[in-house]
Amino acid sequence: MKMNRIAMKFKVLSSGLIFICISILSCSNPQQTALEFNKNDHLIDSLIVIKKINKKAILVLFGSDAVTAIKTQKGIVVIDAGISKHLTSKYRGIIEKEFQCNDFVYVINTHCHPDHYGGNSVFYETKIIGQENGPKEISEQGANNEKTKKSISKIVEEYEWQLKECKINTQKWHDAFTQKTRYDNALTDAEMQIPIKYPDMIFSDSLQIDMGDMKFEMVYFGKCHSNSDILIYIPELKILFSGDLFFKYGRPSINGSQMKDKEKWENAIIWIERRITNIDTIISGHGELLSIDDLINFNRNIKERCFN
Numbered sequence: 270m271k272m273n274r275i276a277m278k279f280k281v282l283s284s285g286l287i288f289i290c291i292s293i294l295s296c297s298n299p300q301q302t303a304l305e306f307n308k309n310d311h312l313i314d315s316l317i318v319i320k321k322i323n324k325k326a327i328l329v330l331f332g333s334d335a336v337t338a339i340k341t342q343k344g345i346v347v348i349d350a351g352i353s354k355h356l357t358s359k360y361r362g363i364i365e366k367e368f369q370c371n372d373f374v375y376v377i378n379t380h381c382h383p384d385h386y387g388g389n390s391v392f393y394e395t396k397i398i399g400q401e402n403g404p405k406e407i408s409e410q411g412a413n414n415e416k417t418k419k420s421i422s423k424i425v426e427e428y429e430w431q432l433k434e435c436k437i438n439t440q441k442w443h444d445a446f447t448q449k450t451r452y453d454n455a456l457t458d459a460e461m462q463i464p465i466k467y468p469d470m471i472f473s474d475s476l477q478i479d480m481g482d483m484k485f486e487m488v489y490f491g492k493c494h495s496n497s498d499i500l501i502y503i504p505e506l507k508i509l510f511s512g513d514l515f516f517k518y519g520r521p522s523i524n525g526s527q528m529k530d531k532e533k534w535e536n537a538i539i540w541i542e543r544r545i546t547n548i549d550t551i552i553s554g555h556g557e558l559l560s561i562d563d564l565i566n567f568n569r570n571i572k573e574r575c576f577n
């Protein structure tokens with residue numbers, strides 16, 4: 270009996286030791302992963318750029334993620350929300366710190382592509398403004414989760430290759446790293462099936478919101494880069510947000526043959542021309558600051574397409 274008890278104690282002790290050993294062994298990988306994650310998170314934080322447009326507007330940039338925040342008398346208005354929940358949580362934190370407040374009133378989506386609404390849900394308490402075609406566009410894009418995951422994975426792989434090919438910590442490496450990180454996070458959202466926060470304040474042709482010390486004028490451009498492209502103008506700040514409608518030198522981004530919205534395009538160009546002398550800053554959907562010449566070229570380009 271005595272021997273049996275000792276044997277039993279040893280058995281318990283040894284199985285305990287085995288358990289501890291197994292625990293240490295199995296913990297070593299998660300610990301490494303956590304360290305890696307923290308290291309990456311630190312690098313991500315260091316690569317987020319904050320551009321002060323003026324006293325009331327800041328632009329937060331991380332690769333092609335571009336989120337602008339404007340402090341108004343009635344609260345903060347955000348233009349576009351980036352590609353993912355995790356990264357946009359970081360941008361939200363930065364905005365709160367910069368403005369020393371967290372009263373987010375509106376998020377406006379320049380159009381309903383995932384890299385502009387992916388982070389909407391971070392502003393859980395906020396109304397999301399968008400053009401009325403937006404919700405349908407979002408549903409269609411998110412209809413096949415498997416397909417979405419596959420296509421994002423491919424993009425992640427491509428950036429992984431780019432990272433391997435360039436020298437660490439160079440500008441090229443940082444660019445590939447930020448883009449890979451964006452798509453990594455979008456993939457995580459797709460895998461976790463994070464619900465999309467849809468625009469819940471929609472309009473067809475135009476909308477104006479009064480924020481006390483400034484107004485936000487919005488107009489639907491017509492189907493062009495997407496089905497829901499809008500322009501946003503703040504006269505008091507002399508800022509125009511152009512979404513992904515055009516790039517440098519006024520090169521328009523037209524998806525497919527969307528010429529059927531010609532009449533809407535013409536009206537939108539007239540809308541721009543009425544405001545053009547009071548525009549100082551043009552912020553594109555991925556944070557590039559465009560010039561008045563770019564805008565004039567874009568107008569000309571669209572007009573040519575409309576009349577030919």
Ligand SMILES: [Zn+2]
Pocket residue numbers: 380382494495513
């Ligand atoms: Zn787009």
